[in-house]
Amino acid sequence: MSGLIGRKVGMTSIYDENGKNIPCTVIQAGPCVVTQVRTKEVDGYEALQLGFDDKAEKHSTKAANGHFKKAGTSSKKRVVEFKYFEEKYNLGDELTVELFEEGEFVDVSGTSKGKGFNGVVKRHGFGGVGQATHGQHNRLRAPGSIGAASYPARVFKGMKMAGRLGGDKVKVQNLRVLKVVKDKNLLVVKGAVPGHKNSYLIIEK
Known part of the structure; x- marks a missing residue:
């Protein structure tokens, strides 16, 4: 080209x-x-x-x-x-x-x-727990549970979490x-x- x-x-x-x-x-x-x-x-x-x-x-x-x-x-x-x-x-x-x-x-x-x-709201567009606007106290902009338990006992690659944004x-x-x-x-x-x-x-x- x-x-x-x-x-x-x-x-x-x-x-x-x-x-x-x-x-x-x-x-x-x-x-x-x-x-x-x-x-x-x-x-x-x-x-x-x-x-x-x-x-x-x-x-x-x-x-x-x-x-x-x-x-x-x-x-x-x-x-x-x-x-x-x-x-x-x-x-x-x-x-x-x-x-x-x-x-x-x-x-x-x-x-x-x-x-x-950056956090998950700015980085991935999360809207808080259950999209709630009231009654969430300090959980509004948090990612919530990421789902790991005894299996897989680790975090999968590519999970939408906080991290570096931009520079790509x-x-x-x-x-x-x-x-x-x-x-x-x-x-x-x-x-x-x-x-x-x-x-x-x-x-x-």
Whole structure:
């Protein structure tokens, strides 16, 4: 799938032709540089490795710096491989937001915001004991019994309990591209995408 690495700029809203207010996310998509071309003969599969967002050479290893110099580019903070790219590109080619068109649909993946340790109400949507609103004292937001007894004498994996929430890889599919601002490499998509402001995203066609 063709795609680019990007950065979440933030959220805003725009009006459509009918005057309806549409919430949308602004993404800086690219420019990305082709840092490696994978081939079946050498690597056993075909893919394009793209690099995004410059960083100082002193903050990268010598091996990584040499890898980027082969492509004739500076060291990059983010490197991602894309399989099944629609078009052929060569080492050192630059890909911009022009890869996308207004009206098409894209998949956006990133790391969701970490929310720390949370209880079952926020983490799993529990509503308290018996959904009761009165007479429960301090049991209202508690998980209740988890059902373990002499068998199985342990807690099954995957049990809905309190724990860490967020910080997971999340993909949101079929987001419509509302605008493509070519001169600033900005992509405006309908709806929300995972992650905080300035977090890295992968946008796939």
